[in-house]
Structures are given as structure tokens and as C-alpha cells.
Amino acid sequence: MALVPYNDSTAVLGKLRHPSAEFHFANHTVRLAQDWNRLGVAAVVWDAAVVLCMYMELGHIELKGKTAIELGAGTGLVGIVAALLGANVTVTDRAPALDFLSANVRDNLPPGLQGAARVSELTWGEGLERYEGGAYDLVLGADIVYLEETFPALLRTLEHLSSQRTVVLLACRLRYERDQRFLSLLRGSFAVQDIHYDAQRDVHLYRATRVTRTRDL
Ligand SMILES: C[S@@+](CC[C@H](N)C(=O)[O-])C[C@H]1O[C@@H](n2cnc3c(N)ncnc32)[C@H](O)[C@@H]1O
Structure with missing residues (x-):
């Protein structure tokens, strides 16, 4: 799968x-290196990430002491912002993005918080047994709903990581009809609320929690 799915124009x-x-x-300045030419979408900051950070900073969700x-x-x-706000964070992406990601995380956490974030490879749907099922208080994702071929694997990943106490926060710019189809899929196993819309950036924030359907019992 290409790392640069957009046309240069x-x-x-x-x-x-x-x-x-x-x-x-x-209360921190976060300075992130970007490198579109080398890594494409994985090496630039998307508006959805900014909206999710604003939401977290406003205290709408407790981060302190959360996994x-x-x-x-x-x-x-x-x-990085979740760690600055007190969470213990596993920061994941695909293997080609990890060196760049690790450097940004390391360069933006003060010495006392270096241990609050660890960078780890997670390609959706693959090797999920390396991550303890249902172990997280929060699952965070910004602008990760955009590749239709990844939707089933992304859903499996969210299901694996979430227990009924887990809150999933997804910040999404819905660019295409197909992006809505992911939300329909998600509603099959999660209760999904549209909790915020940033009109300036055209980003929706969704909160999802795991539900047990009667057919699962
Ligand atoms: C549009 S970027 C968003 C990056 C960042 N969350 C932000 O908002 O600035 C999408 C991210 O999803 C990652 N990604 C795409 N497909 C993936 C997959 N199958 N498994 C894991 N990560 C994937 C890309 O490497 C990229 O970092």
C-alpha cells in the first residue's frame, strides 16, 4: 500500500x-518535524489531530493516570499531547513511519515524561495478540478513516483493544461517501456518538464504546 495516496497537485x-x-x-510548545516527500500522510500533521488535542486539552475527557x-x-x-496531559500512551503506526514518529515523540516530551509514551508498530488487524485485548482506557485516532480497504482491519483492531469501559475517540474529516460506511460498520459493535464538530476544520469527533449485542450472548 502506498504511503502517499494523494496526487501532488x-x-x-x-x-x-x-x-x-x-x-x-x-502548557508546552510541541514542534513536530514533517516530511511529506519521504513518508507522505504519515509525516504531516492533519487537522483532525489538532481538533482531538483541543478536545483533550479542554478537559472533556480524563487523561491523568489513564492508559x-x-x-x-x-x-x-x-x-504526545495525551502524555503531556497525564496519560500513559502507546503511540502506534506502521513500520515505515516509526523512526520519524519516535524522533518526534522523544523530542517533544520533557525528560520526566519520556516514560509516559512508547512507540510501537501496529498495522491494523495484524499481530493484535501483541496488544492486550480490552486493556486500554482510551483508544485515540485522528484522520485514520480514509482507506476503504483497511476498514475491516481497523474495526477488528478497535474491537480487540476495547472492553466495555474503553472510550474510543475518533477525529474524522469525512471526505468521501465511503468514510460514512466505516461509521456504519463501527455501529455494528460500538455505540457511536458524534460529540463535536469543528466547522472551521471540517472535522467530526466521534465517541464510541463497545456494546454487547444480544446475538453475541
Ligand atoms: C492521514 S494520516 C493521520 C496521521 C495523524 N493521526 C494525524 O492526524 O496527523 C493516517 C495515518 O494512518 C496510518 N495508517 C494507514 N493505514 C494504516 C494501517 N493499515 N495500519 C496502521 N496505520 C495505518 C498512516 O501511516 C498515517 O500515519
Whole structure:
């Protein structure tokens, strides 16, 4: 699967071409390296990540002392901010993105918080036994609903990581009809609420919790 699914002429590339992006969250400046030409979508910060960080920073969800896992972390903004806000975070992406991700995570956590985030390979649907089932308080994902061929594997991953006490937060820009189809799939095993819409960035935030259907009993 290509790491760069967008055509170079896409208008969105403007700010994504900058070699770095800077944010202020949780009383910290987060400075992230970006490298579109080398790693494409995994090495730039997407608006959905910013919206999810804003939501977390506003205290809408408790992070302190919680265990969290981020899927498709890219540059790691969400995982870094979750760690700055007190969570113990596993920050994941596919293997080619990990060196870049690790450097961004390391460079943006103060010495006392280096242990609060660990970077780990997780390709959706693969090797899930390496991650304890249902063990996380929070599963976080920003702009990870965009490749239809990954939807079944992404759903299996969310199901594996979640128990009924887990809160899944997905920040999504719904670009295509097919993205809605993922939400329909998700509703098969999770109760899904649209909890926030950032109109400026056109990003929806969904909160999902695992449900047991009577057919599962
Ligand atoms: C649009 S980027 C979003 C990156 C980051 N979350 C953000 O919002 O800035 C999508 C991310 O999903 C990751 N991804 C795509 N397919 C994946 C798969 N099958 N398994 C794991 N990660 C995947 C990509 O490597 C990339 O980092």
C-alpha cells in the first residue's frame, strides 16, 4: 500500500509541505518535524489531530493516570499531547513511519515524561495478540478513516483493544461517501456518538464504546 495516496497537485499540500509544524498544548510548545516527500500522510500533521488535542486539552475527557493507545499516529501529536496531559500512551503506526514518529515523540516530551509514551508498530488487524485485548482506557485516532480497504482491519483492531469501559475517540474529516460506511460498520459493535464538530476544520469527533449485542450472548 502506498504511503502517499494523494496526487501532488492536491490543494491540501500547502501547509503540509513545511518541514515542521508548531502547536501549543498543555502548557508546552510541541514542534513536530514533517516530511511529506519521504513518508507522505504519515509525516504531516492533519487537522483532525489538532481538533482531538483541543478536545483533550479542554478537559472533556480524563487523561491523568489513564492508559491510552493511539492508532495511525503519524507525527504523534495526539499521543504526545495525551502524555503531556497525564496519560500513559502507546503511540502506534506502521513500520515505515516509526523512526520519524519516535524522533518526534522523544523530542517533544520533557525528560520526566519520556516514560509516559512508547512507540510501537501496529498495522491494523495484524499481530493484535501483541496488544492486550480490552486493556486500554482510551483508544485515540485522528484522520485514520480514509482507506476503504483497511476498514475491516481497523474495526477488528478497535474491537480487540476495547472492553466495555474503553472510550474510543475518533477525529474524522469525512471526505468521501465511503468514510460514512466505516461509521456504519463501527455501529455494528460500538455505540457511536458524534460529540463535536469543528466547522472551521471540517472535522467530526466521534465517541464510541463497545456494546454487547444480544446475538453475541
Ligand atoms: C492521514 S494520516 C493521520 C496521521 C495523524 N493521526 C494525524 O492526524 O496527523 C493516517 C495515518 O494512518 C496510518 N495508517 C494507514 N493505514 C494504516 C494501517 N493499515 N495500519 C496502521 N496505520 C495505518 C498512516 O501511516 C498515517 O500515519
